[in-house]
Amino acid sequence: MNNSYIRFLNLIDAIAGLDANKKLDATEKQLLDAVMLAYSQGREILVGDLIHLSKIGSQATLHGRVKNLVTMGYVKLTTDKMDGRKKKAAPTKLAMKHYDSLSKLLTKAVAA
Numbered sequence: 001m002n003n004s005y006i007r008f009l010n011l012i013d014a015i016a017g018l019d020a021n022k023k024l025d026a027t028e029k030q031l032l033d034a035v036m037l038a039y040s041q042g043r044e045i046l047v048g049d050l051i052h053l054s055k056i057g058s059q060a061t062l063h064g065r066v067k068n069l070v071t072m073g074y075v076k077l078t079t080d081k082m083d084g085r086k087k088k089a090a091p092t093k094l095a096m097k098h099y100d101s102l103s104k105l106l107t108k109a110v111a112a
Contacts, residue, residue, distance in 0.1 A: 008109035012102070024074075027065045030056050032074055035089050036099060047077065047087045074098065 024032065031050055038045035051062040066089070069075040074095040080086035091099075 004110045004112075007112055008106050011105040011109055015101075015105070024069075024072075025065070027057050027061065028069055028074075031062065031065055032069060032091070032095060032098075035069075035075055035091055036095065039091050044088050046080075047089055050089060 031053070034050060034053065035045055047063075047066055050066055051059045053062060056062060057065070066075065070077060072094075073092055075089050076092050077087045077089055080088060
C-alpha cells in the first residue's frame with residue numbers, strides 16, 4: 001500500500017518500543033496535543049481546561065493522565081500568580097523533542 005499516513009504510522013510503531021517508559025496512551029496523546037496546540041497559538045491552557053475535555057474521558061481519568069504527563073516529563077505546571085488555584089500547563093523540552101521527532105517521521109513517510 002502506497003499511503004504516506006500508513007507509512008507514518010508504521011514508523012511511529014517501530015520507534016514506540018524503544019522507550020517503553022515514555023510511551024503515551026491515546027488519552028495522554030490527545031491531552032499533550034491540546035497543550036501543544038495552545039502553546040503553538042500563544043494561548044495559555046489551564047489544567048481545568050484539560051480536565052473538561054469530556055470528549056476524551058471523564059474528569060478523573062483526565063486528571064490522572066495530566067499527572068502522568070507531568071511525571072513522564074512532557075508537561076510542566078505553573079501556578080497562576082493571580083489565582084493560586086489555577087495551574088497553567090505548558091510543554092517541556094521533552095515534549096518539543098517528541099513533536100520534532102514526529103515531524104521528522106512524517107517528512108520521511110511523505111518522501112518515501
